[in-house]
Amino acid sequence: MEEYTVVKVIGEGSFGRALLVRPLHSHDQLVLKEIRLPKSGHRAAASRREAVLLSSMNHPNIVAFRDSFEADGHLYIVMEYCTGGDLLQRIKRQKNTPFTKDVILNWFGQMCLGTKYIHDQRVLHRDLKSKNIFLTSNATIKLGDFGSACVLKSSEACAFSYVGTPYYVSPEIWDNKAYNNKSDVWSLGCVLYELCTLRHPFQAASWKSLILKVCRGAYPPLPNHLPYELHHLIKHMFKTNPRDRPSLSTILTSHRISQLLQKNL
Numbered sequence: 001m002e003e004y005t006v007v008k009v010i011g012e013g014s015f016g017r018a019l020l021v022r023p024l025h026s027h028d029q030l031v032l033k034e035i036r037l038p039k040s041g042h043r044a045a046a047s048r049r050e051a052v053l054l055s056s057m058n059h060p061n062i063v064a065f066r067d068s069f070e071a072d073g074h075l076y077i078v079m080e081y082c083t084g085g086d087l088l089q090r091i092k093r094q095k096n097t098p099f100t101k102d103v104i105l106n107w108f109g110q111m112c113l114g115t116k117y118i119h120d121q122r123v124l125h126r127d128l129k130s131k132n133i134f135l136t137s138n139a140t141i142k143l144g145d146f147g148s149a150c151v152l153k154s155s156e157a158c159a160f161s162y163v164g165t166p167y168y169v170s171p172e173i174w175d176n177k178a179y180n181n182k183s184d185v186w187s188l189g190c191v192l193y194e195l196c197t198l199r200h201p202f203q204a205a206s207w208k209s210l211i212l213k214v215c216r217g218a219y220p221p222l223p224n225h226l227p228y229e230l231h232h233l234i235k236h237m238f239k240t241n242p243r244d245r246p247s248l249s250t251i252l253t254s255h256r257i258s259q260l261l262q263k264n265l
């Protein structure tokens, strides 16, 4: 801790805080995520998994890990600072001005590359949402917050149940089924829809009606001016049966959208 000067707090959650810091004797800016370690050994091990998983990732579209250490009952994760902040803040800044098709395709393409890399490592993110996706100063997308991620063992799904942020949760999770790679695809579909409309695809005044909408896959149509390929892709990412949703490799290679994405990357 003494090695860093705190510049400001950039995020606060139930886990602890995310701080913008500067290492002593350097002008570098880094993020220090401070996580209170639970007393129980089992839950502390789960907290440490975030640092272990992030440290094993190495991809241009995943936030870069620098260091981790423990002190005074806290776990600290040091990582690169994404000066553009998170995508939710960026979306809010738009007010009602839509993003251009090229920006949507470029950012979404980068998210797909990052998520495909995670899935290829047999890791599921499980909390993909605009608040956990960061932007650098040169518009590079970085997936962050591996606090809910899990590693796939022998089976194709994570057995223990986990419910992420309600707006982004897929029908199978509400149905108490195991989380799988297609559940990440659903959440990514929610982020793509947000980029296209600046709104959540599934929104309601109560939990009950939110879950009902999600389980029916009922969302307001996309604006007409967007390319047909985006309409088609979103429709498939929101298939209620996870088997009918495309995987990340399908989206990036064989789906109609892949050519558009490659062109905009």
Ligand code: ADP
Residues within 6 Å of the ligand: 010, 011, 012, 013, 014, 015, 016, 018, 031, 033, 063, 079, 080, 081, 082, 083, 085, 086, 131, 132, 134, 144, 145, 146, 147
């Ligand atoms: P939590 O587990 O509380 O969701 P996050 O890792 O998502 O913690 O960090 C909380 C917030 O802090 C993010 O939503 C984002 O606004 C900001 N943040 C975290 N890490 C970074 C980073 N590397 N670069 C820029 N902003 C970040």
Ligand code: MG
Residues within 6 Å of the ligand: 131, 132, 145
């Ligand atoms: Mg987060």
